[in-house]
Amino acid sequence: MEELVKLQEVTKAFKDFWGKSKSLAVKNLSLSVEKGEIFGLLGPNGSGKSTTLKLILGLLYPNRGRIAVLGKPPGNNTAKQFIGYLPEEDYLYSYLNGRETLDFYGKIFNIPSRARRERIDFLIDLLGMKAYQRRPVGEYSKGMARRIGLASALINDPDLLILDEPTNGMDPIGTREMKNLLLELKTKGKTIIISTHLLSDIESICDRIGILYQGEFIAIDKVDKLLLPYKGEHHPLENFFIDKIQQEREKRDNKKKLEISKEKEETVSVKKSDIDQELLNKLLKK
Amino acid sequence: MNRRITAVTLNTFRDYFFTPAIITLIVFMLLIPFLCFNMSGDGTAEGKFKVFVTYSFLISSIILTVTNISLSCSSISGEWKKRTLLILDVKPIKRWEFILGKWLGILAINVILIICFLLAMTFSSILISRNLTRNFPEYRSIFTTEAELFPIPAAKSSPKKTSDFMSFLKMSPEVSEGEKETYAIPPRENMVWNFKGIRKSSGNLYLSYRPQTSGPEGQNIAGYWIAGNPSLPQPFELQISFPKDKVHRLQLPWEAVSVDGELNIAYLNFDPANMSILFPRSDFKILYPRGNYWINLLRGGANLLMLVTLICSVGIFFSCIVSNLTAILSTSILISMSYMHDFIEIMINSISSQIQTKETAGIIPHLSYPMLKFIAFFLPPLDKALPHSYIGNFLLIPSQYLGFLFIRIILLGALPLLILAIIYFSHRELGIPNE
Numbered sequence: 001m002e003e004l005v006k007l008q009e010v011t012k013a014f015k016d017f018w019g020k021s022k023s024l025a026v027k028n029l030s031l032s033v034e035k036g037e038i039f040g041l042l043g044p045n046g047s048g049k050s051t052t053l054k055l056i057l058g059l060l061y062p063n064r065g066r067i068a069v070l071g072k073p074p075g076n077n078t079a080k081q082f083i084g085y086l087p088e089e090d091y092l093y094s095y096l097n098g099r100e101t102l103d104f105y106g107k108i109f110n111i112p113s114r115a116r117r118e119r120i121d122f123l124i125d126l127l128g129m130k131a132y133q134r135r136p137v138g139e140y141s142k143g144m145a146r147r148i149g150l151a152s153a154l155i156n157d158p159d160l161l162i163l164d165e166p167t168n169g170m171d172p173i174g175t176r177e178m179k180n181l182l183l184e185l186k187t188k189g190k191t192i193i194i195s196t197h198l199l200s201d202i203e204s205i206c207d208r209i210g211i212l213y214q215g216e217f218i219a220i221d222k223v224d225k226l227l228l229p230y231k232g233e234h235h236p237l238e239n240f241f242i243d244k245i246q247q248e249r250e251k252r253d254n255k256k257k258l259e260i261s262k263e264k265e266e267t268v269s270v271k272k273s274d275i276d277q278e279l280l281n282k283l284l285k286k
Numbered sequence: 287m288n289r290r291i292t293a294v295t296l297n298t299f300r301d302y303f304f305t306p307a308i309i310t311l312i313v314f315m316l317l318i319p320f321l322c323f324n325m326s327g328d329g330t331a332e333g334k335f336k337v338f339v340t341y342s343f344l345i346s347s348i349i350l351t352v353t354n355i356s357l358s359c360s361s362i363s364g365e366w367k368k369r370t371l372l373i374l375d376v377k378p379i380k381r382w383e384f385i386l387g388k389w390l391g392i393l394a395i396n397v398i399l400i401i402c403f404l405l406a407m408t409f410s411s412i413l414i415s416r417n418l419t420r421n422f423p424e425y426r427s428i429f430t431t432e433a434e435l436f437p438i439p440a441a442k443s444s445p446k447k448t449s450d451f452m453s454f455l456k457m458s459p460e461v462s463e464g465e466k467e468t469y470a471i472p473p474r475e476n477m478v479w480n481f482k483g484i485r486k487s488s489g490n491l492y493l494s495y496r497p498q499t500s501g502p503e504g505q506n507i508a509g510y511w512i513a514g515n516p517s518l519p520q521p522f523e524l525q526i527s528f529p530k531d532k533v534h535r536l537q538l539p540w541e542a543v544s545v546d547g548e549l550n551i552a553y554l555n556f557d558p559a560n561m562s563i564l565f566p567r568s569d570f571k572i573l574y575p576r577g578n579y580w581i582n583l584l585r586g587g588a589n590l591l592m593l594v595t596l597i598c599s600v601g602i603f604f605s606c607i608v609s610n611l612t613a614i615l616s617t618s619i620l621i622s623m624s625y626m627h628d629f630i631e632i633m634i635n636s637i638s639s640q641i642q643t644k645e646t647a648g649i650i651p652h653l654s655y656p657m658l659k660f661i662a663f664f665l666p667p668l669d670k671a672l673p674h675s676y677i678g679n680f681l682l683i684p685s686q687y688l689g690f691l692f693i694r695i696i697l698l699g700a701l702p703l704l705i706l707a708i709i710y711f712s713h714r715e716l717g718i719p720n721e
Contacts, residue, residue, distance in 0.1 A: 058375075093301065
């Protein structure tokens with residue numbers, strides 16, 4: 001299978017103004033996403049999901065490691081032609097209406113005017129935005145803005161779709177529609193990387209999932225394989241996720257405690273030996 | 287043009303043009319010439335012209351330059367603040383296309399501001415021309431034509447009734463008195479003047495004169511003016527009283543002028559105080575507009591100002607281009623520098639790991655490491671780059687200076703000379719004789 005996205009031991013640290021490391025967002029991360037696959041990037045808040053996506057898109061540069069998107073380095077203009085991106089927040093031009101927003105991004109992809117018009121009509125129908133297509137985006141509700149954001153990510157009919165919290169702010173109907181849309185895109189052979197912490201959203205649509213915790217994968221495999229021990233439970237992915245995170249947290253806490261106790265033991269033993277030495281000396285003198 | 291550049295240009299234009307700030311600015315640009323309207327300068331027509339043009343351009347150029355710098359910087363940093371730059375950075379738009387689009391968008395706003403200013407300048411210059419013709423007699427010569435004057439000696443016997451003047455009007459000149467400096471008319475006497483070469487126009491026909499008498503101040507002079515031509519059966523007559531030593535304009539009917547452009551004017555001194563009346567030759571004229579009044583206004587004043595305005599607008603436009611481009615480039619350089627910072631960080635990390643793991647030998651990595659660290663320190667990371675706009679401002683200072691210098695050279699150096707030259711040549715072109 002063709003690998004559309006490949007990350008090799010990627011590390012990204014955020015630094016302060018003086019160049020000192022502030023936080024390690026992603027640590028030795030390796031990942032490969034194949035063509036036609038829906039990959040779910042899961043993790044608690046601040047686990048490095050958005051940073052990973054930004055690294056793939058070339059919005060951030062890794063401190064270490066290599067990234068290839070569609071066989072090219074991230075940020076390559078030829079590769080960008082086939083990528084669609086929906087950020088976690090809606091960054092739209094508030095003075096444009098829905099249709100104008102799509103037209104603007106269509107022009108950025110250099111789509112000829114007739115094809116652009118047809119594509120805009122198709123997307124407006126697909127995402128059910130006909131009623132508010134002429135309203136300025138600044139007046140949109142969160143769900144509406146999410147839809148227009150998704151439409152602008154789909155304007156170029158991308159091969160690789162990167163979605164960061166796509167159902168954020170959407171009502172249950174919108175969430176269901178989004179799920180159906182993603183499944184439809186999957187049948188068309190599109191590759192999707194989706195980042196979310198709403199597990200129920202992606203349980204049924206993802207082929208593979210990876211759970212990020214403090215910038216590292218603590219689990220990455222096919223959904224069926226990972227959820228095998230939880231078969232028959234009411235929310236298998238949710239249970240698996242919580243268990244996994246708790247286990248990892250405990251593991252790391254224990255590791256920390258061990259390190260601290262080791263340090264303490266060493267200092268105590270030195271003191272004891274000192275005291276013993278003094279006593280010994282006194283005894284010897286006597 | 288490239289579709290992407292057009293999209294960014296239109297988007298930038300739309301982003302800024304429909305904001306209250308720009309609309310206020312447009313209104314202000316329209317008002318600037320009118321704000322400078324009442325400045326009188328050194329009291330002459332030329333001085334008023336100079337002051338009006340200089341102040342209008344000075345104020346507008348300062349406003350445009352400041353607006354430009356602010357708009358250009360915020361056009362890119364605004365995209366960063368709104369995070370729309372994140373979305374654009376993922377799309378296949380090259381950086382130069384984005385920057386060019388932004389620049390063209392701001393330039394389009396400039397063009398509209400300059401056009402508004404030009405319109406206001408044109409309108410106000412027309413008003414100023416009218417104002418000048420009213421208040422500055424020397425300026426009137428641009429707009430009016432004088433008829434050629436052939437005075438006829440007065441008849442020996444004074445007529446008793448106005449109808450007797452027909453004989454005077456039908457008289458042909460025997461002796462030319464055109465060289466006389468003053469026409470003196472004793473009480474109960476009369477004088478006839480013959481004007482030739484009058485071409486009919488749409489404006490009014492005036493007799494302009496400045497009467498003088500030895501009578502007391504404030505006392506009006508009374509008399510009869512009679513106008514006609516030999517082919518006219520009945521002359522036009524008007525009994526009038528006017529103050530002494532002031533230029534007086536008497537409107538005459540165009541019917542009094544013959545088809546050949548001939549007009550006879552007679553004055554009968556019926557002053558109740560029996561004073562002699564004197565008309566200085568220099569102030570005794572038949573005046574009528576040179577063609578259409580509005581075209582005259584344009585020819586006499588507005589077109590001169592328009593020419594100057596156009597030249598200065600090119601200057602302002604040039605200054606806008608420079609400041610706009612520098613502002614956009616400096617902001618872009620700032621962003622590029624931050625990207626460079628990330629690249630250098632990668633290099634630093636790779637070298638440091640090589641040194642730590644002793645994968646590499648030799649002095650070069652050991653030397654390049656502190657050097658790269660030093661460079662990285664001065665290149666701001668992306669999230670730190672844009673708030674530090676003082677770097678951008680520092681880069682903008684030379685462009686501002688150049689822009690102002692250019693405008694000052696135009697306004698303070700070339701412009702007054704140009705106005706003088708235009709006024710001088712326009713006088714020559716209109717063929718007004720120097721009195």
